[in-house]
Amino acid sequence: MNYSITLHVNGEDHKLNVRAADTLLYTLHEKLGLTGAKPGCLNGDCGACTVNVDGWPMKSCLMLTVEAFGKKVTTIEGLHNTPIQKAFVENFAFQCGYCTPGFIMNCHALLEQHPDADDQTIREWLESNICRCTSYFEIERAVKSVLKRK
Incomplete structure (x- = not known):
């Protein structure tokens, strides 16, 4: 079954025809040409496909496009x-x-939701994404450097 929906992405409305089974990741890539969110594991484990939905991180490989209707992506x-x-x-x-x-x-999203995040909160949020190349030290340091600027 196909649905005609308006998807609000990056401040713009997009009228789209989507299947009930289309994931948000698929729609972003194939219908909107937005390839920044990466297909990784495709089962929600790695976080390469993370986007923000109404200010919260969401793994777009797990979210159906129709679930994003009425939300800010x-x-x-x-x-x-x-x-x-x-x-x-x-x-x-x-x-x-x-x-x-x-x-x-x-x-x-972490910085928006927790502008005074402590070390434990930062580590907990970073657990939802996987990197095979670098240590998480540099990523954690990047987050902390932004917190110090605020």
């Missing part, structure tokens, strides 16, 4: 020069870069 393409993006560069918080958009989206 932000992808890495919708962030422009945010402090966390700059902090990732300044703190060398990436290597190959495949997981980086998901981490940035997760960390951006």
Whole structure:
């Protein structure tokens, strides 16, 4: 069954026809050409596909597109020069870069939801994403550097 919906992504409305089974990740890639959210495990374990939905991190491989109707979806393409993006560069918080958009989206939500996050909160939030290339030390340092700026 197909549904005609309006999806609000990165501040813009998009009228789309989607199948009931289409994941948000599929729709972002195939219908909107937004490829920043990466397909990784496709079962919610790695976090490479993380986007923000109404300000909260969501693994887009697990969310159906129809579930995003009426919500504000932000992808890495919708962030422009945010402090966390700059902090990732300044703190060398990436290597190959495949997981980086998901981490940035997760960390951006963390900073929005917990502007005074302590070390334990930061570690708990970082547990939802996996990086095989770098240590989490640099990523944690990037988050802390943004917290110090506030």
